[in-house]
Amino acid sequence: MSSSASVNSNTVQLWSFPGGIHPPERKAPANETPIRRFPIAPELIVPLRQHIGALGELVVQVGDYVRKGQALTQPGIEHGLPVHAPTSGIIVEIGDFPLNHPSAMRGPGIRLRADGDDLWIDRHPLPNYQSSTRLQVLEHLHQYGIAGLGGAGFPTARKIASANGIDVLIINGVECEPYIAADDRLMREHADAIVRGTEALQWLTQAKRVVIAIEDNKPEAITAMQSAAQNATSSVIEVVVIPTKYPSGGERQLIQILTGKQVPAQGLPLDIGVLMHNTGTAFAVSRALEKGEPLIERVVTLTGEALATPCTAWVPLGTPVAYLLEQAGFTPERDQRVIMGGPMMGFTLPHLQVPVIKTTNCILAPTRTELPAAGPEMPCIRCGACADVCPASLLPQQLYWFAKSKDYDGLKTHHLPDCIECGACAYVCPSEIPLVQYYRQAKAEMREQAIEHQKAEIARQRFEARQARLEREKQERLERHRKAAEAREAALAAREQNTPAASEGDNDPVKAALARVKAKKAAAEGATTSSASSKDDQVAAAVARAKARKAAREAENQTSNTPAKPSAQNDAPRVEKPVSNKDQVAAAVARAKARKAARDAEKDKDS
Amino acid sequence: MSFYVASSPHHHLRRSTADLMRLVLIAMIPGILAQWYFFGWGVILQLALAIAVALASEALCLLARDRAPSSGLRDYTAVVTAALLAVSIPPLAPWWIIVIGTLFSIVVVKHLFGGVGQNIFNPAMAGYVLLLISFPVQMTSWLPPSSLTELPGLWDSILVFLFGFTGEGFSLEQIRRVESGTLLDAIVMATPLDHIKTELAQGFTLSEAKSAPIFSGAAGMGWQWVNAAYLLGGLFLIQQRVITWHIPGALLGSLGLFALIGALIAPDHLPNVDIHLLSGATMLAAFFIATDPVSAATSTRGKLVYAGLIGVLIYVIRTWGGYPDAVAFAVLLANLCVPVIDQYTRPTVYGHREERS
Numbered sequence: 001m002s003s004s005a006s007v008n009s010n011t012v013q014l015w016s017f018p019g020g021i022h023p024p025e026r027k028a029p030a031n032e033t034p035i036r037r038f039p040i041a042p043e044l045i046v047p048l049r050q051h052i053g054a055l056g057e058l059v060v061q062v063g064d065y066v067r068k069g070q071a072l073t074q075p076g077i078e079h080g081l082p083v084h085a086p087t088s089g090i091i092v093e094i095g096d097f098p099l100n101h102p103s104a105m106r107g108p109g110i111r112l113r114a115d116g117d118d119l120w121i122d123r124h125p126l127p128n129y130q131s132s133t134r135l136q137v138l139e140h141l142h143q144y145g146i147a148g149l150g151g152a153g154f155p156t157a158r159k160i161a162s163a164n165g166i167d168v169l170i171i172n173g174v175e176c177e178p179y180i181a182a183d184d185r186l187m188r189e190h191a192d193a194i195v196r197g198t199e200a201l202q203w204l205t206q207a208k209r210v211v212i213a214i215e216d217n218k219p220e221a222i223t224a225m226q227s228a229a230q231n232a233t234s235s236v237i238e239v240v241v242i243p244t245k246y247p248s249g250g251e252r253q254l255i256q257i258l259t260g261k262q263v264p265a266q267g268l269p270l271d272i273g274v275l276m277h278n279t280g281t282a283f284a285v286s287r288a289l290e291k292g293e294p295l296i297e298r299v300v301t302l303t304g305e306a307l308a309t310p311c312t313a314w315v316p317l318g319t320p321v322a323y324l325l326e327q328a329g330f331t332p333e334r335d336q337r338v339i340m341g342g343p344m345m346g347f348t349l350p351h352l353q354v355p356v357i358k359t360t361n362c363i364l365a366p367t368r369t370e371l372p373a374a375g376p377e378m379p380c381i382r383c384g385a386c387a388d389v390c391p392a393s394l395l396p397q398q399l400y401w402f403a404k405s406k407d408y409d410g411l412k413t414h415h416l417p418d419c420i421e422c423g424a425c426a427y428v429c430p431s432e433i434p435l436v437q438y439y440r441q442a443k444a445e446m447r448e449q450a451i452e453h454q455k456a457e458i459a460r461q462r463f464e465a466r467q468a469r470l471e472r473e474k475q476e477r478l479e480r481h482r483k484a485a486e487a488r489e490a491a492l493a494a495r496e497q498n499t500p501a502a503s504e505g506d507n508d509p510v511k512a513a514l515a516r517v518k519a520k521k522a523a524a525e526g527a528t529t530s531s532a533s534s535k536d537d538q539v540a541a542a543v544a545r546a547k548a549r550k551a552a553r554e555a556e557n558q559t560s561n562t563p564a565k566p567s568a569q570n571d572a573p574r575v576e577k578p579v580s581n582k583d584q585v586a587a588a589v590a591r592a593k594a595r596k597a598a599r600d601a602e603k604d605k606d607s
Numbered sequence: 608m609s610f611y612v613a614s615s616p617h618h619h620l621r622r623s624t625a626d627l628m629r630l631v632l633i634a635m636i637p638g639i640l641a642q643w644y645f646f647g648w649g650v651i652l653q654l655a656l657a658i659a660v661a662l663a664s665e666a667l668c669l670l671a672r673d674r675a676p677s678s679g680l681r682d683y684t685a686v687v688t689a690a691l692l693a694v695s696i697p698p699l700a701p702w703w704i705i706v707i708g709t710l711f712s713i714v715v716v717k718h719l720f721g722g723v724g725q726n727i728f729n730p731a732m733a734g735y736v737l738l739l740i741s742f743p744v745q746m747t748s749w750l751p752p753s754s755l756t757e758l759p760g761l762w763d764s765i766l767v768f769l770f771g772f773t774g775e776g777f778s779l780e781q782i783r784r785v786e787s788g789t790l791l792d793a794i795v796m797a798t799p800l801d802h803i804k805t806e807l808a809q810g811f812t813l814s815e816a817k818s819a820p821i822f823s824g825a826a827g828m829g830w831q832w833v834n835a836a837y838l839l840g841g842l843f844l845i846q847q848r849v850i851t852w853h854i855p856g857a858l859l860g861s862l863g864l865f866a867l868i869g870a871l872i873a874p875d876h877l878p879n880v881d882i883h884l885l886s887g888a889t890m891l892a893a894f895f896i897a898t899d900p901v902s903a904a905t906s907t908r909g910k911l912v913y914a915g916l917i918g919v920l921i922y923v924i925r926t927w928g929g930y931p932d933a934v935a936f937a938v939l940l941a942n943l944c945v946p947v948i949d950q951y952t953r954p955t956v957y958g959h960r961e962e963r964s
Binding site: 017018021023024102178252256262263264265266267332335336337338339341343344345346347348349350351352364366371372373374375376378379380381382383384387388391392393394395397398414415418421423426427428429430431432434436437440 | 609611612613614615616617618621622623626678682722724900905906910953959960
């Protein structure tokens with residue numbers, strides 16, 4: 001093994017991010033004992049959705065016997081991330097279960113009765129992944145349900161898929177939130193596997209630089225990781241120690257610390273050539289590749305003074321929180337809070353029948369003396385302590401005023417969407433204003449508003465399309481009417497040629513003029529036709545003209561006994577002799593024929 | 608069983624507004640003691656009456672506004688306002704001066720604008736300016752420091768404070784004159800800043816002005832020690848992280864810079880840096896008044912601009928204005944600028960660097 005990996009973190013330049021706080025860390029006593037393993041819970045609830053992204057397609061049914069690691073869902077048409085049986089047993093129910101969510105929302109899940117044997121399904125590791133294609137390895141990770149264990153649980157394969165040739169791959173072992181010690185213990189005990197997983201991630205992303213970042217309050221983890229990195233085959237892996245400050249482990253903050261760059265607002269780390277994975281994820285990757293084990297268990301911190309034996313533990317996903325707390329000697333007090341996650345960003349559970357999922361890193365059961373409940377909200381004194389600690393350089397007190405007055409424009413211009421809800425502002429607020437709660441609510445309202453706006457936009461587009469269609473139809477109708485009117489007018493004109501106009505002498509010159517214009521136009525059309533270059537066209541046009549002339553003449557002859565004049569229409573007003581209805585009709589027909597012939601000739605020329 | 612539901616974060620720095628205000632009051636103690644030592648019992652009497660009036664009016668205002676008086680009184684903000692006003696006025700000013708000032712500060716400047724956190728102006732300074740404009744004689748009747756005269760005892764102080772005369776029948780004016788020793792320079796006992804202003808206006812040079820007995824030290828007997836005591840308290844506040852260095856630093860920096868430039872240009876006609884920094888209410892302003900969070904700018908850059916502006920204004924008003932000291936006017940004028948300062952000193956939010964550059 002080569003020992004060329006750079007482990008001297010002191011040579012690496014670090015940057016800082018504005019703000020941040022130093023709450024009591026309280027990683028002990030949970031981080032002092034090795035990761036424990038409890039007996040398997042009698043019943044587990046596996047939510048089908050444990051992460052961001054589409055759901056897999058269910059492939060089991062009630063009554064099925066499943067083995068540990070057997071896929072319960074498969075990537076279906078939407079290529080959702082599958083979930084797997086955390087242990088062997090019988091599926092007793094498929095339905096809606098309370099989810100791992102602050103509002104006790106319910107969602108689809110599978111209830112599995114463990115048989116206690118914990119029998120594995122056949123495992124198919126991919127140890128020599130380097131000889132496979134990148135796509136095959138990604139598919140393997142996807143099939144094995146690997147998701148980000150740090151934050152939102154984004155499917156790892158999908159995250160990597162778009163990240164080929166990045167500059168920096170960051171493995172986040174910062175774990176900056178107080179109490180949480182899951183990654184700390186994992187790094188101490190499984191440093192080699194984490195580094196091997198990191199190497200696989202490096203191979204997949206072809207990252208030029210790989211940084212494993214750890215806060216300096218975890219010296220044992222740092223030592224373990226450094227020696228593991230030293231033994232690594234890859235020489236691009238560096239272990240970087242960063243100063244302890246909350247929230248250094250936030251994705252955007254850690255990127256700033258390590259690279260000095262900021263992820264653009266509404267952008268992704270990929271936009272600046274960075275990809276970040278949690279140490280737990282790196283470990284899960286190595287397990288999936290080396291042992292063929294899907295992601296069915298994770299390290300969970302069980303801590304807080306309401307527990308007799310705070311510790312970290314390997315917990316099969318789907319284990320109910322109530323069972324876990326019981327294992328750790330839980331004695332609830334009055335108004336006990338049970339927090340899923342840490343004290344800064346975790347959420348309280350309304351009841352304990354919720355399962356551990358891929359993103360559950362901590363269950364905190366503090367006593368009231370340990371973490372006193374928030375006092376009454378006092379008026380803001382504009383002290384600006386919140387602005388001093390905001391890692392995103394927001395102005396929390398301004399956002400608070402805007403949120404209170406529901407001024408969504410103000411919230412947008414002050415960049416509320418860039419708030420990472422780390423809770424530093426509310427932590428320092430001397431008036432104990434639950435700032436994050438205000439922001440969350442405002443964000444939800446803004447989302448709602450955006451959805452409403454989108455709906456309104458769609459409705460508007462639909463309305464406008466309908467208006468346009470109605471207008472078009474109206475125009476078409478008008479056009480039809482106009483044509484019909486023209487036809488009628490023509491018919492009228494034809495009739496008037498034969499009608500004595502003495503009684504309406506005033507109007508007649510106008511009509512005569514109109515008629516003359518029409519005649520000229522017709523003649524011009526004929527002329528255009530005759531100017532066509534092709535011989536056939538010329539012949540056809542000539543024939544048409546002749547026909548037209550003949551028809552006109554005939555009509556003239558039929559409708560009047562006076563000798564034909566050079567242009568029938570010219571003389572129309574002067575025709576004094578009454579004509580019969582029949583004659584009028586005949587004349588109209590003749591004229592229509594003439595026009596049609598002229599038009600045909602035109603068409604021939606065009607085509 | 609059901610569990611307690613709360614919104615994150617679940618952990619709070621256990622330091623409330625009341626804690627902060629208590630620390631501010633503690634930090635004022637050295638300055639108050641210095642004032643007591645150099646100017647007698649008056650400052651204690653003013654403090655006691657101001658705090659009593661402030662608490663009473665705060666409670667009445669809260670009642671009138673349908674708020675629980677207990678929570679409002681417990682945050683100590685009214686006490687701090689009262690204390691700042693009390694140490695700003697001449698120690699033996701008649702009792703109704705402080706009563707009017709405190710009532711105005713609490714009722715009008717604070718509660719009519721919406722109570723804690725809503726006032727545009729620093730309540731103590733607005734109250735001070737009201738008094739200074741309305742009662743110029745009483746508001747400029749400072750006593751000479753104890754080293755130049757024998758100050759009235761506690762009982763006589765109380766009598767002067769309440770009735771205007773000591774037990775022997777001396778008025779405040781008489782105390783200021785008669786007890787100042789030699790009759791020649793005891794026509795009126797002015798503060799150092801006042802003295803310099805008057806002398807310079809009469810065509811004397813700075814060194815001549817500073818030859819008066821009140822200038823036995825660097826920046827005026829007594830006053831320099833009072834300022835030093837407030838500086839000490841202010842450093843305590845910074846050490847306790849109640850305030851940051853930005854406001855005092857920028858205020859003293861800009862005032863000192865301008866004083867230095869002035870002293871370099873006209874060394875005999877403009878007071879030097881030490882006089883500006885250690886006279887009048889400079890240190891009180893820098894650490895206790897300008898740092899009032901409610902009426903100050905909020906962002907770090909904003910604080911620097913805001914306090915720098917106060918420093919400039921203090922210098923300008925002291926040098927060319929009609930009043931010997933200028934802290935209250937400077938602070939109120941800067942208060943007016945806070946919304947604009949806040950608007951233009953917003954920090955660049957994470958991920959928005961490109962848009963700004």
